[in-house]
Amino acid sequence: MGEFKVHRVRFFNYVPVGIRCVAYNHQSNRLAVSRLDGSVEIYNLAANSFQEKFFPGHEGRSTEALCWAKGQRLFSAGLNGDIIEYDLEKLGVKYSVDGFGGPIWSMAADPSGSYLAIGCEDGSVKLFQVAPDKIQLERTLERQKGRILSLSWHPSGTHIAAGSIDYVAVLDVRSGNTTQKMLMDKRHPGSQRRRCVVWGVAFLSDGTIVSTDSAGMVQFWDSETGTLVQTHPLASSDVLSIAVAEKEDSMVVGTAEGTIFHFQLIPSRSDGKQSQWVRTKPFQYHTHDVRSVAHSPTALISGGVDAHLVIRPLMEKVEVKNYDAALRKITFPHRRLISCAKKMQLLLFQFPQRLELWRLGTTDAAGKNEDILPLSRNAEHLLQLKKKGPENICCSCISPCGSWIAYSTASRFYLYRMNYENNTVSIKRVSKVPKFLNSALQILFSADSTKLFVASNQGCLHVVQLSEGALKHLHTFHPQSGTLEAMSLLAVSPDGNWLAAAGMSSGVSIYDLKHLKPHCAVPAYNFPVTALAIAPDTNNLVIAHADQQPLPDDKTPLFNQHSLREASENIRRRHAHAFKISKKFQPLLFMDLLDEGTLVAVERPLEDIIAQLPPPIKRKKFGT
Amino acid sequence: MAGAHTGQAGGRHRVAVRCPEPFPGHGAEVERKMVNLRPRRSRRTLSAGKALDRGDEEEDSEEEEPAPEFPNGGPGAETMEEEGEEEDDDEAPEEVTFASAQAEAKEDERRLRDALRRDKALLKEKRKRREELFTEQKKRKLLPATLLEKLTSVPQTKIKKSLPRLEKGNTESEKKGKKEKTFPIRVKKRYVACRLKDQDLIDLRQQAAKGFIQKYLYGRGSNRTTVNKFLSLDNKRLPVKKPAVQFVNNNWGTERKQGAKKFKKQWMHKKKLASRRPNIT
Numbered sequence: 001m002g003e004f005k006v007h008r009v010r011f012f013n014y015v016p017v018g019i020r021c022v023a024y025n026h027q028s029n030r031l032a033v034s035r036l037d038g039s040v041e042i043y044n045l046a047a048n049s050f051q052e053k054f055f056p057g058h059e060g061r062s063t064e065a066l067c068w069a070k071g072q073r074l075f076s077a078g079l080n081g082d083i084i085e086y087d088l089e090k091l092g093v094k095y096s097v098d099g100f101g102g103p104i105w106s107m108a109a110d111p112s113g114s115y116l117a118i119g120c121e122d123g124s125v126k127l128f129q130v131a132p133d134k135i136q137l138e139r140t141l142e143r144q145k146g147r148i149l150s151l152s153w154h155p156s157g158t159h160i161a162a163g164s165i166d167y168v169a170v171l172d173v174r175s176g177n178t179t180q181k182m183l184m185d186k187r188h189p190g191s192q193r194r195r196c197v198v199w200g201v202a203f204l205s206d207g208t209i210v211s212t213d214s215a216g217m218v219q220f221w222d223s224e225t226g227t228l229v230q231t232h233p234l235a236s237s238d239v240l241s242i243a244v245a246e247k248e249d250s251m252v253v254g255t256a257e258g259t260i261f262h263f264q265l266i267p268s269r270s271d272g273k274q275s276q277w278v279r280t281k282p283f284q285y286h287t288h289d290v291r292s293v294a295h296s297p298t299a300l301i302s303g304g305v306d307a308h309l310v311i312r313p314l315m316e317k318v319e320v321k322n323y324d325a326a327l328r329k330i331t332f333p334h335r336r337l338i339s340c341a342k343k344m345q346l347l348l349f350q351f352p353q354r355l356e357l358w359r360l361g362t363t364d365a366a367g368k369n370e371d372i373l374p375l376s377r378n379a380e381h382l383l384q385l386k387k388k389g390p391e392n393i394c395c396s397c398i399s400p401c402g403s404w405i406a407y408s409t410a411s412r413f414y415l416y417r418m419n420y421e422n423n424t425v426s427i428k429r430v431s432k433v434p435k436f437l438n439s440a441l442q443i444l445f446s447a448d449s450t451k452l453f454v455a456s457n458q459g460c461l462h463v464v465q466l467s468e469g470a471l472k473h474l475h476t477f478h479p480q481s482g483t484l485e486a487m488s489l490l491a492v493s494p495d496g497n498w499l500a501a502a503g504m505s506s507g508v509s510i511y512d513l514k515h516l517k518p519h520c521a522v523p524a525y526n527f528p529v530t531a532l533a534i535a536p537d538t539n540n541l542v543i544a545h546a547d548q549q550p551l552p553d554d555k556t557p558l559f560n561q562h563s564l565r566e567a568s569e570n571i572r573r574r575h576a577h578a579f580k581i582s583k584k585f586q587p588l589l590f591m592d593l594l595d596e597g598t599l600v601a602v603e604r605p606l607e608d609i610i611a612q613l614p615p616p617i618k619r620k621k622f623g624t
Numbered sequence: 625m626a627g628a629h630t631g632q633a634g635g636r637h638r639v640a641v642r643c644p645e646p647f648p649g650h651g652a653e654v655e656r657k658m659v660n661l662r663p664r665r666s667r668r669t670l671s672a673g674k675a676l677d678r679g680d681e682e683e684d685s686e687e688e689e690p691a692p693e694f695p696n697g698g699p700g701a702e703t704m705e706e707e708g709e710e711e712d713d714d715e716a717p718e719e720v721t722f723a724s725a726q727a728e729a730k731e732d733e734r735r736l737r738d739a740l741r742r743d744k745a746l747l748k749e750k751r752k753r754r755e756e757l758f759t760e761q762k763k764r765k766l767l768p769a770t771l772l773e774k775l776t777s778v779p780q781t782k783i784k785k786s787l788p789r790l791e792k793g794n795t796e797s798e799k800k801g802k803k804e805k806t807f808p809i810r811v812k813k814r815y816v817a818c819r820l821k822d823q824d825l826i827d828l829r830q831q832a833a834k835g836f837i838q839k840y841l842y843g844r845g846s847n848r849t850t851v852n853k854f855l856s857l858d859n860k861r862l863p864v865k866k867p868a869v870q871f872v873n874n875n876w877g878t879e880r881k882q883g884a885k886k887f888k889k890q891w892m893h894k895k896k897l898a899s900r901r902p903n904i905t
Binding site: 060062079080081102103105121147194197214236237238256287289607610611612613614615616617618619621623624 | 827829830832833834836840841842846847848849850851852853854855857860861869870
């Protein structure tokens with residue numbers, strides 16, 4: 001590894017959005033996470049928890065519930081009253097259906113996956129039937145007094161437990177009547193006037209209902225008689241979420257203090273006939289409220305306002321104790337948020353609702369290893385581009401010469417032309433964007449800034465020629481395999497001859513740009529591709545996979561180079577083998593080679609993120 | 625029912641409405657039931673047979689009453705009756721001639737008529753003023769015609785200038801006739817134009833729902849603290865106490881600092897100019 005001057009950039013003021021809901025799919029071992037700004041991410045837990053898919057958010061959406069239904073379909077419901085189905089192939093919203101009940105607070109799919117129950121603001125529980133291409137309102141069950149904040153189906157699909165303010169109601173699905181109503185005891189330790197809000201309910205197959213409420217208690221009720229069987233006062237603040245394992249022998253609850261508690265069903269007598277729920281382990285991995293928890297067969301998953309997604313494998317369930325059995329804390333997105341214009345030393349930062357353009361500072365001093373050189377000119381914030389419309393920005397890119405900026409939301413594509421004269425920056429929008437460029441999943445400029453590559457959500461790859469005023473459509477590469485899989489990563493060779501595109505589960509396909517036709521394809525590997533790059537002189541394709549084994553792939557001869565487009569969220573910068581690991585950096589978001597002796601690394605220290613989060617619950621420590 | 629009180633112009637007008645008597649003993653209470661109705665003329669003039677523009681029901685009820693009460697009829701008899709009620713002594717009533725009584729009655733009548741006319745005129749004026757007020761308000765609500773003309777002619781020039789400022793809503797500026805947020809800068813600041821499309825996102829119910837969450841999680845009874853205090857707890861318990869995590873508030877006085885920076889720049893620029901042109905004295 002040679003000597004480099006490293007620009008350590010810390011002015012990317014990116015605060016990840018807090019997590020609101022987490023939903024685990026047993027069949028495919030995938031986790032869907034929805035955030036407070038309406039964006040949804042899908043993680044492949046088998047592939048080292050890699051973030052496979054990303055749906056950008058929307059200002060009007062505020063998801064409160066997320067669930068998987070039959071056939072790997074993902075639904076979400078929020079406070080705007082709509083139920084949204086997501087298209088996992090095209091990475092967009094398929095359609096949205098109005099729930100007709102006001103803001104929707106909770107949603108649950110029945111055990112067979114063919115019905116969805118939603119709990120609305122007006123107190124009604126509505127049943128939707130999941131049809132092959134859409135969902136349909138089937139029935140409304142008996143209306144309760146007060147908003148339904150949590151729902152849970154009985155494993156047989158005959159009853160639903162609905163938690164609201166001060167009570168839990170049990171509804172019979174076939175008749176729609178309330179069979180039982182359990183009133184909460186208003187034993188709130190603090191002020192007397194606050195009502196007891198039931199944030200989470202779970203229905204077990206033996207008829208026990210578990211409720212978690214704002215008084216900090218986890219209570220076990222018998223649904224036949226409506227009586228309280230057991231109560232566990234866990235915390236003095238709210239217990240916000242609950243999830244039960246499929247086998248119903250363990251449960252996890254999350255509190256507002258950031259602690260998650262693990263409950264287990266332990267046989268109380270030696271013959272194993274009778275068993276009791278016992279609170280076994282507390283885990284403190286969060287600093288702020290844990291809004292949602294999920295239970296996979298081997299791990300506890302929690303997510304909250306502090307935007308960490310914590311996957312805690314349970315030691316007794318894990319067979320092989322290897323790297324997988326360690327705690328995973330995912331804070332940063334697994335996509336590229338920063339692009340670099342190498343010649344002009346500009347960085348483009350992508351926030352969910354705006355883009356910022358910065359010019360790097362320069363230094364004239366020279367120093368030895370490990371020196372911190374003083375800046376002769378500070379980094380400058382050149383431009384802030386706010387998004388248009390309610391949708392959040394999906395992807396963005398700046399051309400290497402710095403004169404084109406492109407970004408895309410879920411439905412539109414925007415292209416801007418930049419002008420740098422003296423010290424001022426001027427920007428002009430290119431308004432005549434061709435019709436087929438409506439939404440892009442990935443945008444890339446060629447190295448000489450004459451061509452624009454757009455991976456659209458239909459699965460095609462468009463090549464557009466850029467010139468001073470107009471865009472000319474050169475070619476469109478259609479997907480070869482016949483499946484409409486969207487491309488997630490693009491890489492172009494510096495000499496402009498080759499373009500590599502990685503799909504989500506298919507392999508990497510390589511296109512020849514001189515002749516404008518597909519060249520070859522790298523076979524698919526078990527793990528999805530996380531990063532892609534083409535070496536300058538040698539046209540080697542370097543692929544990094546989710547299991548952190550980079551496969552240097554020889555297309556045309558010679559050796560590797562080290563320009564990675566994104567870095568993982570831990571301190572390790574690269575993997576071993578031909579590379580070296582450097583542990584000096586704070587959590588890295590981006591790293592690129594500016595020229596032969598300079599690197600730019602964008603760091604995001606965790607303390608800076610925590611400083612901008614909402615207020616946490618007060619913790620009393622002795623002596624302070 | 626010998627208790628029919630006369631009404632006096634300008635005074636408190638009362639009318640005793642004769643209600644059907646269920647029991648004979650209740651006559652006194654029914655009598656006391658006073659209803660405040662519209663101002664009406666003195667009862668004395670009623671029987672004179674003048675044309676009244678009052679409600680017919682009252683007339684009917686009134687006319688029924690005097691008839692049995694004053695079998696003698698005539699205004700003179702009424703006055704005698706009234707005066708008799710006012711004096712408590714057993715003196716003999718005063719001698720009043722018919723002519724003088726008639727003249728008095730006529731004068732009263734005239735005064736009442738004038739008062740009526742004045743009242744009517746006042747009411748009419750009031751009504752007129754209210755009508756004018758309403759039409760003025762209505763006119764004020766609709767934008768004046770001149771303003772509308774200005775708005776429709778502005779779009780063409782404003783578009784070119786506002787392109788560099790890429791704020792929300794400027795994409796539609798190419799279409800004509802749409803009100804934009806840039807307009808109020810040119811127009812007097814009484815109007816704020818906003819797109820109806822943006823209003824869909826601000827749903828009142830959604831706001832209320834978000835307010836509910838905010839109230840229950842972060843509201844009054846919740847035990848919340850600032851992030852700074854939260855992270856500094858550990859620092860306080862160390863053997864060597866360290867300061868809080870965010871000890872210095874960098875956001876303090878940002879405007880003053882910015883102003884100071886600007887001033888410094890300007891001052892240095894001035895100094896530079898001054899040093900280039902030395903004063904030769």
